[in-house]
Amino acid sequence: MTTITTLTATATLDEKHPAIYHHELLIEQRENAHTASRTVQTTQTPSVVQRALLLHAAQQPYTLVADHAMPTLLHKDEILIKVTAIGLNPIDWKGPAFNFGIPSLPWVNGRDLAGVVMQAAETTGSRLRKGDLVLVPSTDYRDIRKAAFQEYAVATHFNAAKIPASSSTHASASVGVAFVAAILALGVSFGLDLGVISECPGPNLPELLSTVDVNTIPSDVRDECFTSREKIERPKAGDWIAIWGASTTTGLIALQIARKAGLKTICVADIARHGTKLHAAGADILVDRHDTVRAVEIIRGVTGGKLRYAVDIVGRETSTLLQATLDPEIASDGSHAHLLGLTGLPKERDERIIYHTVPIKLFHSSPEVGEAMVTWLERLLETQTLELPEIVRAEGGLEGVNEALEILRRGDASGKRIVVSLD
Numbered sequence: 001m002t003t004i005t006t007l008t009a010t011a012t013l014d015e016k017h018p019a020i021y022h023h024e025l026l027i028e029q030r031e032n033a034h035t036a037s038r039t040v041q042t043t044q045t046p047s048v049v050q051r052a053l054l055l056h057a058a059q060q061p062y063t064l065v066a067d068h069a070m071p072t073l074l075h076k077d078e079i080l081i082k083v084t085a086i087g088l089n090p091i092d093w094k095g096p097a098f099n100f101g102i103p104s105l106p107w108v109n110g111r112d113l114a115g116v117v118m119q120a121a122e123t124t125g126s127r128l129r130k131g132d133l134v135l136v137p138s139t140d141y142r143d144i145r146k147a148a149f150q151e152y153a154v155a156t157h158f159n160a161a162k163i164p165a166s167s168s169t170h171a172s173a174s175v176g177v178a179f180v181a182a183i184l185a186l187g188v189s190f191g192l193d194l195g196v197i198s199e200c201p202g203p204n205l206p207e208l209l210s211t212v213d214v215n216t217i218p219s220d221v222r223d224e225c226f227t228s229r230e231k232i233e234r235p236k237a238g239d240w241i242a243i244w245g246a247s248t249t250t251g252l253i254a255l256q257i258a259r260k261a262g263l264k265t266i267c268v269a270d271i272a273r274h275g276t277k278l279h280a281a282g283a284d285i286l287v288d289r290h291d292t293v294r295a296v297e298i299i300r301g302v303t304g305g306k307l308r309y310a311v312d313i314v315g316r317e318t319s320t321l322l323q324a325t326l327d328p329e330i331a332s333d334g335s336h337a338h339l340l341g342l343t344g345l346p347k348e349r350d351e352r353i354i355y356h357t358v359p360i361k362l363f364h365s366s367p368e369v370g371e372a373m374v375t376w377l378e379r380l381l382e383t384q385t386l387e388l389p390e391i392v393r394a395e396g397g398l399e400g401v402n403e404a405l406e407i408l409r410r411g412d413a414s415g416k417r418i419v420v421s422l423d
């Protein structure tokens, strides 16, 4: 059963904050269906233009245009998707606000989408057919054709996961980039064997990478992709991992997967707000984020000062705190402590610790890795092994994106993903 909060388009003025629109919240329960995957009747792809949200300049809202060029397929691996739901990510407002991740102007943004395949790939053996309902983590943001804030988007077949009938399309639209980041962090940077998850075994990504032509991996992420080549560096069942920012969508997925792979998890978050959810997701130890000095003491105390793996999903300040929770000594077998920062790493480093950033590009640049991840995601969804984040559903189509991003920026969606419906 998936809980979806619907943010209706019928906004009413907030009396306390006249400039802010308050939304009527409706809770909608969806019964699980039992068929394995979904195919939708497709209508003809429209002509040469479509509606899209354009970013004309940093620190500006997106502008809706009706004459943006329809994206065209340029490669036999590509598919065309009619977008029906867009999952919003923090980068969608942070990029324009702080002027990063924008290759040129005007630009189309948007990193997570779900929709219907309108044109299948020409590659033989592609899993996807016209009419399939898919979710796509659009990590290849330098390719404007793949952005989510438009009616039609391009993806590669190895970056699209079929949405099973048992999953809500909108909840599925919320999970892609967070899933990719969490899995690459655990499975590639740390080298955790995802194949040991008994309910739904995943890929052993270090093993898979050992079969991939190194030259196909972008040079700026190559070292990170092979950082867990040595088996002694990889986490094993019973090891502790600390996750700072466990209530983020990425953190919630990382926690579930780490726990299912046998790690013991310490989760730092606002426990009053998110404790129940994190406990249900399998957190072994919950640590409140508001007293950071005490949080560091608790992590050190619980692990006896022996923590070797930590993921920060908040920023440089908290990654610096996490650094202080690790045992930095190089072990007698030569293994190290590992710290991964999704949004920043400490300025002052300890040369005995191995620092990681997530090699997000690997997902779209390696067909082998991309396909292994999306087919596993399909199985995780179908078997309901992975609990999807709770979502806030924003109606109103592309017109509603600026306002929904403002809610995200203010932190009012705390612990929930906002998904914009284009149905």
Ligand SMILES: NC(=O)c1ccc[n+]([C@@H]2O[C@H](COP(=O)([O-])OP(=O)(O)OC[C@H]3O[C@@H](n4cnc5c(N)ncnc54)[C@H](OP(=O)(O)O)[C@@H]3O)[C@@H](O)[C@H]2O)c1
Binding pocket: 089, 090, 091, 177, 178, 181, 244, 245, 246, 247, 248, 249, 250, 251, 268, 269, 270, 273, 289, 313, 314, 318, 342, 343, 358, 360, 411, 414, 415, 416
């Ligand atoms: N490098 C990459 O490729 C990559 C990929 C994916 C994501 N990211 C980054 O990772 C971060 C998380 O992304 P997301 O989409 O998973 O986030 P999200 O779902 O939007 O996360 C929102 C959550 O962050 C929590 N939070 C805010 N400040 C916190 C703090 N100081 N300590 C602990 N928790 C805090 C909030 O909790 P409260 O309710 O307590 O406020 C809220 O539950 C973003 O900065 C994103 O840009 C990077």
